[in-house]
Amino acid sequence: MLEFMTILIIKTLVAFTVSLLIVAYSTWIERKVLGHVQLRHGPRRVGFHGLLQPIADGIKGFFKEELIPDNADKPLFLLAPIISIGAAVTLIVIVPFGDKITIMGHEITLYLTDLDVGILFVLGISTIGSYGGILGGWSSGNKYGVIGGLRGSAQMISYELSLALAVIAVVMVSGSLSLIDIVNSQTGLWNIVKQPFAFVLFIICGLAELNRTPFDMPEAEAELACGFNVEYSSMKFALFFMAEYCHMFVFAALVTTLFLGGWHGPFIDGPHWFFLKCFVIIFFCVWERSTFPRLRYDQVMSFGWKILLPFGLLNILLTGLWMLIFNM
Amino acid sequence: MADKDYILNISDRRPTGKYITPILKGLGYTLKNFFSKPITIKYPTERREVSDRWRGLHRLKVDDRGALKCVACGLCAKICPPKAITIVPYEEAGETRYPKEFVIDELRCIFCGFCQEACPKDAIELTKVYDFVDYKREDFIFDIEKLKTPEKYIFNGK
Numbered sequence: 001m002l003e004f005m006t007i008l009i010i011k012t013l014v015a016f017t018v019s020l021l022i023v024a025y026s027t028w029i030e031r032k033v034l035g036h037v038q039l040r041h042g043p044r045r046v047g048f049h050g051l052l053q054p055i056a057d058g059i060k061g062f063f064k065e066e067l068i069p070d071n072a073d074k075p076l077f078l079l080a081p082i083i084s085i086g087a088a089v090t091l092i093v094i095v096p097f098g099d100k101i102t103i104m105g106h107e108i109t110l111y112l113t114d115l116d117v118g119i120l121f122v123l124g125i126s127t128i129g130s131y132g133g134i135l136g137g138w139s140s141g142n143k144y145g146v147i148g149g150l151r152g153s154a155q156m157i158s159y160e161l162s163l164a165l166a167v168i169a170v171v172m173v174s175g176s177l178s179l180i181d182i183v184n185s186q187t188g189l190w191n192i193v194k195q196p197f198a199f200v201l202f203i204i205c206g207l208a209e210l211n212r213t214p215f216d217m218p219e220a221e222a223e224l225a226c227g228f229n230v231e232y233s234s235m236k237f238a239l240f241f242m243a244e245y246c247h248m249f250v251f252a253a254l255v256t257t258l259f260l261g262g263w264h265g266p267f268i269d270g271p272h273w274f275f276l277k278c279f280v281i282i283f284f285c286v287w288e289r290s291t292f293p294r295l296r297y298d299q300v301m302s303f304g305w306k307i308l309l310p311f312g313l314l315n316i317l318l319t320g321l322w323m324l325i326f327n328m
Numbered sequence: 329m330a331d332k333d334y335i336l337n338i339s340d341r342r343p344t345g346k347y348i349t350p351i352l353k354g355l356g357y358t359l360k361n362f363f364s365k366p367i368t369i370k371y372p373t374e375r376r377e378v379s380d381r382w383r384g385l386h387r388l389k390v391d392d393r394g395a396l397k398c399v400a401c402g403l404c405a406k407i408c409p410p411k412a413i414t415i416v417p418y419e420e421a422g423e424t425r426y427p428k429e430f431v432i433d434e435l436r437c438i439f440c441g442f443c444q445e446a447c448p449k450d451a452i453e454l455t456k457v458y459d460f461v462d463y464k465r466e467d468f469i470f471d472i473e474k475l476k477t478p479e480k481y482i483f484n485g486k
Contacts, residue, residue, distance in 0.1 A: 037358045039367045291358045292351075 007108060015112055019092045022278070023245045024054040030245075030286045037290040061238035069141050069231050076139035081232065081239035084132025087125050088246035094118050095253045096179050098263045098271035110263075110271055111180065118179040119167055122254060123160070126209065129243060130156040133211075133218055136240065137228030148227020151297065152211065152218030158304035159208035159215075165312030166202040169195050169319045170258045183262030190261040197315045199259045201308060203284075206251045208304070211244065212285060214292040215300055222294075252281035372484055383439040383454040385478035386432055386470070396472070397451035400427040404443035404452060412436035413443060432475065434460070434468040459483040 028043070028050065035042025043050030068077060098110030115121050130152060137149025171177055173194050174185040182191075192199045208215035219227035229240045256262055256277040265273035295303070369376060378384075389397045400417035418428035443452050460481040462468060474481075 033362065036366060037362045039361055039364070041366050041368055041370060044370065287355065287358060287362070291354045 003106070007106060011108065012112060015095070015097065016089070016092060018097075019095065019246075019249060020089075022275075023242060023249050024058070026245050026248060026282050027057070027241075028054050029282060030289075033283065033286040034290050037287070058238065061235045064234035066236070067231070067233045071141035072231065073139035073141070076135050077231075078236075080132050080136030080139060081236045081243075082132075083135065084129055084243040085239045085246070087129030087132065088243040088250070090125050091122060091129075091246070091250040094121055094179055095250065096183055096257055096262055097274055099269065114178055114180045117177050119171065119177050119182070119258075122179075122250070123164055123167065126247065126250070127156065127160060129247065130209075132240070132243065133228045136232065137218070137230075140228075140231035142231050144224045144226075144230045145228050148218045148224045148230070151224075152228060155208060155211075155215065155217050155300060155304075158301060159205045159308070162201060162304060162308040162312045163205035163209060165309070165316060166198045166205060167258065169198040169312075169315050170202075172316070172319050172323065179257050179262075183257055183264065186261045187264055190259065190264075192259040195259070195315075195319070197311070198319075199255075201312055201315065202255065202258065205308065206255065207285070207288065208300070210247050210251055210285070212248075213289045214295045216294055217297060217300060248282060248285055249278065252278040252285070255281050378456050378458065382456045382458065383441045385434065385455050385457040385460055385481065386437075386443070386475055387453050387455050387478050388430060388472060388475040389451050389453060390476065396426055396430075397449050398427050398430065398447075399425045399449055399451070400430075401425075401448065403446040403448065407442045407446045408437075409440060409442065410436045410438055412438075427472065430472050430475065432470045434470055435465065455479070457482055 031053070032042040032050065043053045046052045046056045068074060093112045094115055096111040096114075100107055100109050102108070134149040134153045137145035137147075137152070170182065170191055173191060174182040176182060176185065211218050217227075218224075219229065224230070229237055232240060253274075256274055260277045260281075261273075263269055263271055263274045265276075391397050400415050400419075402415055402417070405411075405413040405415050412433045414429065414431045414433075415427050416429040417425055419425040439454065441454050444454055455478050457478045460468075460478075461483050470478075
């Protein structure tokens with residue numbers, strides 16, 4: 001029992017440290033890649049090629065002044081960033097970094113838990129995370145904040161549906177809700193080959209869930225002056241920011257797990273494949289951000305309901321027919 | 329007809345029904361940019377070459393023996409539009425006049441270069457130093473010693 005507890009605690013610490021380091025450095029990747037796409041250099045004054053920039057940003061976040069607007073709903077205003085970051089960090093629990101390995105006679109699994117309903121857990125908790133943004137916008141007593149929060153909630157409802165439909169197709173193919181089983185079911189052939197349409201659907205809806213450009217309705221800088229986090233300053237703002245990038249890491253991990261075969265890869269299977277694939281997805285998130293302008297709000301809504309939702313349903317239907325005919 | 333190339337009618341902006349290829353094209357364009365060389369420079373360590381006629385901080389030239397070329401005639405102070413130059417001449421009987429004090433207020437100066445043109449002895453020139461920064465107003469009042477070596481005040485990022 002003691003041994004089990006020790007291993008669990010060490011594993012948790014390592015997993016969270018590694019994940020949050022990736023989260024911190026994805027901000028660096030974002031700034032650097034955006035810079036180079038726009039023919040700039042990006043940060044390069046703090047440390048070698050700006051590598052200490054996330055740490056400097058964190059320290060700066062702590063020392064900034066905390067502002068709470070007079071007409072803010074104070075308890076909710078304080079609670080919103082906590083919900084946001086709490087839900088985002090909780091998702092790290094189910095990220096499958098790698099398979100079982102043996103160190104000094106102990107068999108260690110390179111994931112924190114193997115929930116039987118893993119993917120449902122992800123969908124549920126990531127939706128709770130969006131409450132942070134909604135409450136934050138609502139409670140800050142600012143019109144831009146309210147509009148940002150409302151837009152965020154509407155978008156979240158619309159795209160969560162298509163996201164779940166994309167996941168259902170994968171679950172049908174893999175035959176399990178557990179993320180570990182889903183990874184193990186793609187040993188030979190990755191799900192991206194079996195389910196290319198679900199992959200595209202998942203990427204599009206995931207970007208909408210992440211509030212990234214072209215779907216950054218809740219924090220449209222140009223229209224809403226940063227939307228739901230307009231009144232937040234100092235570390236509270238940094239928490240929202242961290243939650244966003246944490247979601248991005250979890251999104252990358254999910255794409256890797258559901259479609260790109262998790263820790264499987266040519267030559268040696270292992271966590272290095274997982275991290276490589278995650279990095280590619282994070283790079284893609286930044287890359288597409290630098291490419292696309294923001295969609296108009298009604299375009300976002302009609303795209304979600306009129307195109308993605310029927311597309312997802314059709315995909316499920318075709319997958320079912322395929323499985324029925326070929327008796328898989 | 330030539331106007332048609334760069335003036336778009338609103339009717340041309342209607343959705344064409346093409347979505348996939350433009351998206352992929354855009355992604356390709358940004359990826360190409362990502363791998364090409366940035367056009368910005370790493371400013372304090374790298375800097376752009378300015379024109380030879382650039383008018384930056386002033387320098388008081390010295391002759392071969394290390395003495396100022398300036399004879400304190402006062403023409404530069406006279407022609408200076410914002411009156412940024414103050415000269416106190418000094419002269420001993422039988423010797424060359426030289427400036428006892430030669431002060432330029434770089435905050436008043438408009439860098440027109442008239443002093444350089446007016447000088448009969450070619451004693452003052454404008455250098456290419458354009459990024460002098462400091463904390464106090466007094467630091468921008470340059471005396472003879474500072475004016476001899478304006479290159480020392482190039483911003484180095486510290």
